Each structure stands twice: as C-alpha cells, then as structure tokens.
Amino acid sequence: MDSLVQNANPKLQLTPTQFAAIEPNAYILSQLSQRPSSNGVPTRANAREQFEFRDMTVTVGGFTHANGSSTVRIGDTSVVCGIVAEQIYTSEVPSWDVSQASVSANKRRRLASSGKTLLDNDEETDQAYDNEESRHIEDRCLLVPNVTMNTGCTPGYVPGAPPSEDEQSISNNLLGLLRSTRMIQAEDLRIWYQPPNLDAGESDSSNETQLPELKAFWVLHIDIMVMSYGGNIFDAAWTALVAALRHVTIPYAWWDVDKEIVLCSDDASKAHKLSLREMPTSCWFSVFEPQPRPASQDEVARGSLGDGWWIFADPDGYEESVCEENVWCVVSKDKNGKTRVYRAQNVGGSTVDSEVMHNLLQISAKKWEDMKSIIDEVVATGSPRAVAWKGKSYSA
Amino acid sequence: MAAPIASISDAFRADGSASYKCPVTGYRVLAAVNAPVELPARKGALKPQEATVEVSIRPGKLSPSVVEKSAESILRRMLASVILRRHAGYPRRGVVITLAVVEGEPVGRSGTYLPLMPALLHSSLLALMSAAVPLSCTFMTLFFAVTRSDEIVRDPTPAAIKDAESLHVISFSSTGRTLLDLVDGPCDLDIWATIHQQAKDIYQGAAVPGPDGDISMDEESNNAPGDIIRETVEDRLRRDYRWEFETL
Numbered sequence: 001m002d003s004l005v006q007n008a009n010p011k012l013q014l015t016p017t018q019f020a021a022i023e024p025n026a027y028i029l030s031q032l033s034q035r036p037s038s039n040g041v042p043t044r045a046n047a048r049e050q051f052e053f054r055d056m057t058v059t060v061g062g063f064t065h066a067n068g069s070s071t072v073r074i075g076d077t078s079v080v081c082g083i084v085a086e087q088i089y090t091s092e093v094p095s096w097d098v099s100q101a102s103v104s105a106n107k108r109r110r111l112a113s114s115g116k117t118l119l120d121n122d123e124e125t126d127q128a129y130d131n132e133e134s135r136h137i138e139d140r141c142l143l144v145p146n147v148t149m150n151t152g153c154t155p156g157y158v159p160g161a162p163p164s165e166d167e168q169s170i171s172n173n174l175l176g177l178l179r180s181t182r183m184i185q186a187e188d189l190r191i192w193y194q195p196p197n198l199d200a201g202e203s204d205s206s207n208e209t210q211l212p213e214l215k216a217f218w219v220l221h222i223d224i225m226v227m228s229y230g231g232n233i234f235d236a237a238w239t240a241l242v243a244a245l246r247h248v249t250i251p252y253a254w255w256d257v258d259k260e261i262v263l264c265s266d267d268a269s270k271a272h273k274l275s276l277r278e279m280p281t282s283c284w285f286s287v288f289e290p291q292p293r294p295a296s297q298d299e300v301a302r303g304s305l306g307d308g309w310w311i312f313a314d315p316d317g318y319e320e321s322v323c324e325e326n327v328w329c330v331v332s333k334d335k336n337g338k339t340r341v342y343r344a345q346n347v348g349g350s351t352v353d354s355e356v357m358h359n360l361l362q363i364s365a366k367k368w369e370d371m372k373s374i375i376d377e378v379v380a381t382g383s384p385r386a387v388a389w390k391g392k393s394y395s396a
Numbered sequence: 397m398a399a400p401i402a403s404i405s406d407a408f409r410a411d412g413s414a415s416y417k418c419p420v421t422g423y424r425v426l427a428a429v430n431a432p433v434e435l436p437a438r439k440g441a442l443k444p445q446e447a448t449v450e451v452s453i454r455p456g457k458l459s460p461s462v463v464e465k466s467a468e469s470i471l472r473r474m475l476a477s478v479i480l481r482r483h484a485g486y487p488r489r490g491v492v493i494t495l496a497v498v499e500g501e502p503v504g505r506s507g508t509y510l511p512l513m514p515a516l517l518h519s520s521l522l523a524l525m526s527a528a529v530p531l532s533c534t535f536m537t538l539f540f541a542v543t544r545s546d547e548i549v550r551d552p553t554p555a556a557i558k559d560a561e562s563l564h565v566i567s568f569s570s571t572g573r574t575l576l577d578l579v580d581g582p583c584d585l586d587i588w589a590t591i592h593q594q595a596k597d598i599y600q601g602a603a604v605p606g607p608d609g610d611i612s613m614d615e616e617s618n619n620a621p622g623d624i625i626r627e628t629v630e631d632r633l634r635r636d637y638r639w640e641f642e643t644l
Contacts, residue, residue, distance in 0.1 A: 138504075138505075138506055141505065165465055165468070165469055166469075168462045168465040168466065169462075169465055169466035169469045171462060172462045172463055172465065172466040173466060175505075175506045176466075176506060176508060176580065178506075179506045180508075180562075180580055180581045180582065181582065278582075292445075292482065293446070293477075293480075293481065293482060293532075294480060294482070294532055295480060295482035295483055295484075296480060296483055296484070296530070297480070297530065297532070300480070300532045300533070324473070324476070324477065325477070326473075331585075338584060338585070338586075339584070339585040340582050340583070340584060340585070341562075341579055341582070341583050341584070341585055341588050342579075342581070342582050343579060343580060344577060344578065344579035344588070345470070345577070345578050345579070346574065346576065346577040346578075347470050347473045347474050347477075347575075347576050347577075347578075348473040348474065348476070348477050349477050349575075350477065350533075350569055350571070350573035350574065350575050351573075352574065352577075353573065353574045354574060354577070354589070354592035354593075354596070357574075357577060357592075358585070358588075358589060358592075361585060361588070362585075365585075
C-alpha cells in the first residue's frame with residue numbers, strides 16, 4: 001500500500017492522517033505488519049501492543065453534594081460518575097407487605113442477640129435471606145444507573161436526540177451487572193425502626209425483644225456522564241461506578257415516631273460506607289479483521305479468514321469504528337485465586353472461539369488484580385486525589 | 397425433552413416470516429423480515445458499501461424498554477455477521493427484522509434476555525431464509541444454566557432459570573465457528589470451559605454423558621437444535637412444491 005502512495009503524483013501524496021481516514025482497515029493492517037516493537041510483537045496504530053491497556057487515572061470525591069463520586073480517564077475517554085442516595089418510605093411502596101421484611105427482621109434480631117453485625121458473617125447467609133435481599137433491590141428499583149453522553153463528547157453525538165442505543169444498552173448492562181454480581185447488600189439500603197419494648201419487666205416475655213420494622217429504603221441514583229468519547233466507554237463507566245460506590249457514604253438515618261418521617265444525622269462518624277461483596281473488572285476487546293466481509297456465497301465458500309485477525313485490548317475510538325466483533329469480559333478472583341466469570345459476551349463475528357475466549361478471560365483476571373489495587377488505593381486516600389495507572393501489556 | 401415447534405412463511409405482508417416456539421421455556425416468537433428495503437438516510441448510521449441491519453423486539457405484555465434495546469444490539473450484531481451485507485442489491489439498503497414475543501414470561505427491569513435468545517435467534521434465522529436474504533451460514537443456538545450446586549442443565553425450565561447461578565448461550569455456525577457466546581451470572585472459569593466442551597460435543601453430534609455418567613438413548617434429547625431449522629424449511633418446501641413432486 002505504501003509503495004502505491006509513493007509512486008503516485010507527489011501532489012496527490014497522502015499524509016498518514018488522510019490515509020487513516022480514507023482506508024482505516026489498510027492503515028491499521030500496515031501498522032500491524034510494519035512496526036514490530038522491541039520484542040518483535042506487532043504494534044497497533046496507536047503504538048500499543050495487542051493486549052496493552054491504556055493509562056488510567058481514577059479520582060474519587062470530586063463532588064461535594066453527591067454521596068459518592070468519581071472521575072475516570074482511560075486514554076481519551078473520560079467519564080464522571082455521581083451517586084446520590086434518596087429515601088423511599090415503605091408506606092409509599094404500592095402493595096408493600098409487612099411480612100416481606102420478616103426474614104431479615106428475624107435475622108437482624110438473631111444477630112443482635114449474638115452480638116454480631118449483619119454484614120460480618122458472609123458464611124451464615126441462608127438462601128431465603130439471599131433471595132429476599134436481591135428481590136428487595138430488584139423489585140423496589142433501589143439502584144438506578146444511567147449513562148448520558150454529553151454534547152461534544154463525540155462527533156457522532158446529535159444534541160437533543162433521545163438516548164442512543166449505546167447509552168441505553170450501557171445503562172442496562174450496568175444494572176444487569178449490579179444484579180448478577182450482587183455487589184450491593186440490601187441491608188446497607190434499609191432504614192429500620194426498633195419499637196421500644198413497653199411492657200418490659202411486666203410480663204415474662206421481657207427477654208423477647210420486639211421485631212424491628214422496616215420503614216424506608218435508600219435508593220441509589222447512579223449517574224454517569226461521558227465527557228469525552230475515546231472508545232471503550234463501558235470499562236470507563238464500570239470503573240467509575242465501582243470507585244464511586246466504594247466512596248459512597250450514607251448518613252445515619254432513623255425513624256422518628258412522633259413526626260413519622262425518617263431523619264438523618266449530620267454526624268459524619270455515624271455515617272456508614274457500603275460494604276461491597278465483589279469488585280469485578282470489565283475488559284473490552286475488539287477483533288480486527290483486515291479483510292472485508294464476503295459479498296457472496298462463492299466468496300464464503302472460498303474462505304476469507306486466511307488473512308489473519310488481531311485482538312485489540314481496550315480499543316480506542318478509531319479502532320472501535322473499524323472492528324465489528326467485540327469481546328466483553330467481566331471477571332474477578334475469589335479468595336482461593338480462582339477466576340469467576342460474571343459476564344462474557346462475544347458477538348459480531350466468527351473469529352473468536354472458546355480457546356481464544358478462555359485466554360481473554362484469563363487476561364481479564366490478571367487485569368482484575370491491578371484494578372483492585374488501584375481502586376483500593378484511591379479509596380484509601382480519602383481526599384480527592386488522582387491515582388494514575390500506567391497502561392501495561394498482559395499475556396494469558 | 398420436547399422438540400421446538402417452528403413454521404415458516406406464515407405472514408403474507410412481510411418478505412419473510414417465521415414462528416418458533418421453545419416448549420421448555422414457553423417462549424413463542426414471531427419474526428418478520430423485510431429486505432432489502434430503502435431506509436431513511438441518517439447521518440452515520442448507513443455505510444455506503446453494505447446493508448444496515450435493524451432489529452426490533454416487541455415484548456408481549458410490556459412496552460419496549462431499555463432491556464429490549466440491549467438485547468436488540470446483541471441480535472443486530474450477531475445477525476449482521478451472518479447476513480451477506482455486501483451482496484448485490486443490498487449495499488445502502490436495510491434488512492429490517494421485527495421480533496414479537498407472543499408467549500412466555502415477560503422480562504422485567506434488570507432482567508436478562510438470555511432465556512429468550514435461542515427462540516429469538518432461531519426465529520430470525522428462519523425468517524431470514526424465508527425472505528431469501530443471502531446468508532454466509534446458518535447457525536444453531538444452545539442454552540445452558542448452572543445451578544447453585546454447580547450442575548450444568550441444558551435447556552432449563554423457567555423455574556430452573558430463576559434459581560440458576562449463571563446462564564449461558566452459545567451459537568455455532570454451520571461452518572463450525574462460534575458466532576455468539578453470552579454468559580450472565582457468576583460462574584467458575586472451569587465450569588465455563590466444561591460448558592463450552594459440552595456445547596461443542598452437542599454441535600458435533602456426539603452423545604454427551606448426563607450428570608449420572610449415562611448416555612441418553614432417547615433420540616429426541618440428542619437432537620441438535622440445528623435439525624429443527626432444516627426440517628422446517630424442508631417441510632415448507634415440500635408443501636410449496638407438492639405439485640411438482642406429485643407430477644414426477
């Protein structure tokens with residue numbers, strides 16, 4: 001391709017940027033075949049190796065009015081996430097059934113008598129409690145993630161248009177992931193009222209404490225704004241969401257019997273953080289096929305996969321526009337170092353088979369370890385301070 | 397295990413149509429395809445060198461929501477990889493696929509569309525063939541669930557889906573490649589690999605040992621879902637060309 005360009009009339013010579021805009025497939029292919037890096041690995045047009053992720057910066061606590069907030073930059077992509085907690089009273093919930101809260105109320109009492117807190121004992125969670133927990137979060141819509149693309153974030157964005165398919169499916173994927181990871185525990189979002197034991201000392205049942213009543217829920221509105229679209233929005237959005245959730249502080253709230261409303265305390269020492277169960281990492285890969293898709297059954301029969309294909313980790317906007325097949329993995333590791341798959345999605349082509357997918361899941365699991373330490377570090381600093389991560393290359 | 401029920405070219409107005417019912421999950425999907433059609437020009441949406449694929453899902457009882465949008469985007473990309481979008485007569489035009497979920501439990505907010513995927517994909521494939529849209533291959537879709545006790549169930553019932561830890565959808569093309577691979581829910585990487593091995597065995601027609609190590613001799617349960625596609629098309633062709641066969 002290059003020789004063609006050089007032999008042409010010098011006045012018609014194309015600059016690399018023009019070449020990249022006109023023939024993106026040929027441009028990326030020529031970069032891959034021409035620029036082996038120091039260790040002989042093919043390099044992408046953006047000078048990264050195939051499985052090299054971009055530099056990342058994570059900041060938490062930028063917004064003073066949100067309960068939790070974060071900013072994530074991955075290369076040219078930047079995303080802001082703010083989480084606000086609002087209350088919903090159980091009296092306002094249509095068809096609220098007092099018995100719905102009975103399992104957790106019993107458990108709460110049992111734990112209170114044994115001197116443990118509800119969140120300490122992962123081992124003891126029985127299935128009924130687990131089911132009720134996820135049902136509360138799902139049925140009452142206690143988590144409301146939403147992704148918005150801002151004017152100017154990408155040339156393809158049309159101001160004033162309804163939310164695009166991208167925005168809608170990212171919002172839905174965030175919600176689905178929050179559901180399937182069961183990251184947030186419903187207990188963190190409950191506001192209880194413990195009725196006083198009025199007949200204490202009078203009857204024999206004085207040691208029997210009253211059953212606590214569930215009076216309200218916290219609803220978490222998770223708003224994610226895409227400030228700049230540089231490819232791989234989902235990874236940025238998910239990282240921002242996890243960092244912001246780790247940063248969320250929920251004030252101590254109690255039910256005031258006389259006023260019949262929930263009151264919040266402004267005492268910061270009484271406020272609590274969310275105790276997240278898991279913290280999986282999302283990794284997005286694009287599959288680059290230089291050959292255009294076949295145009296007839298004859299071409300299919302001849303087979304056009306011979307030209308090879310490449311996988312790009314953490315694709316930028318330019319690469320995303322060229323690649324049709326995408327692989328998305330959400331993984332974490334448990335205490336024993338075993339890889340857990342939360343989401344895997346391979347759609348849009350026929351190149352990636354189960355072996356390649358297995359490798360990509362393992363690469364994602366390696367990235368999880370790094371991501372975990374970054375977010376732990378960010379949250380530990382407390383005050384708004386950016387923690388940078390130098391992009392690096394992984395192998396399965 | 398009951399075999400799925402499918403029929404092809406039922407609707408007269410659409411270029412192609414099909415209905416597909418999965419008796420285990422209870423989902424029935426009606427698919428209609430119009431292709432090639434002229435689409436209103438939209439900036440950025442159309443590529444001049446190929447056809448645009450559009451998929452819309454109409455849920456049976458609810459109005460379409462964000463959940464449908466995200467299922468649509470998966471289906472659109474999956475079907476676009478199968479349709480020959482550069483075939484003569486297709487560039488700049490559109491392939492419009494409409495899928496109506498006629499029977500079955502509706503998918504709520506934060507629900508997952510994975511249980512519907514086999515029915516949606518098989519009905520769209522039949523409708524695409526009914527509309528004579530050029531395809532690079534056909535495909536078959538397998539659906540698995542993993543229970544809390546790490547047991548793999550193929551074609552789970554709605555009750556099993558509700559209790560399952562994770563759901564898996566895998567599509568193989570007739571050329572032997574993986575077209576779609578979806579996982580929802582926590583599952584160990586080893587179990588993931590086992591499911592893929594099982595799916596490959598089913599696709600290749602090998603008898604898969606059941607949980608008790610026995611190989612099922614029941615003929616119907618060993619049927620690959622690809623068979624239903626071929627049988628439906630054959631039935632329809634035999635019906636349409638009856639006059640010709642009878643004069644032979």
